[in-house]
Amino acid sequence: MKLLWRKLQKKAAPAFTLVEMLIVLLIISVLMLLFVPNLTKQKDAINEKGNAAVVKVVESQAELYELNNDSTATLSKLVSDGSITAKQQKAYNDYYANPPKDAPSRQVSN
Template sequence: MIKTLFSKDERAFTLIEMMIVLLVISVLLFVAIPNIAKQSNNINDKGCEAFRHMVEGQVQAYRIDMDKYPASVAEMVETGYLRSNETACPNGQQLEIKAGGEVAIVS
């Protein structure tokens, strides 16, 4: 026997079932998206701290090699301890080298 396209024993999703699934997915997205955005800010803040620690390490390497602390970021770039004058963190804050080799985050 040849089955027709619309035989009664075929199983399929109804329009109502598909709409319920789409509603559930939409609600999950509305809950998840704000949490992802909030976590992005936390990630950028932690990235800035990690970048500051990396620059502090380069300042200490400079001090060991040159027997003095660098006067500025430009001096560290000129001597090859940093790649560029960019000292911006992922969250937009800037790094600054203070007297005594302290690296600070400046807003």
């Protein structure tokens, strides 16, 4: 039995100490504190750009509808015509519910 115990002790791999593990966790947590706020700011910027793109798509579809049909385009006409989806209509309405400072002046009526 003693012989087996000595073999196991010789084969034991060196391991990290508790202090080393705590230092690694401290470094990881500091990095997380630095990067997480920046990620949320980037997400907001991406959402704003996506909503602005939807607005441009809806407005260009409205212009095309007016050119093709010689009548004023509304959001409901664009959805029923299949030019835009209901999701795009909702995003367009949400965008103009709280428009940013640089929002386009032309707005398609409901």
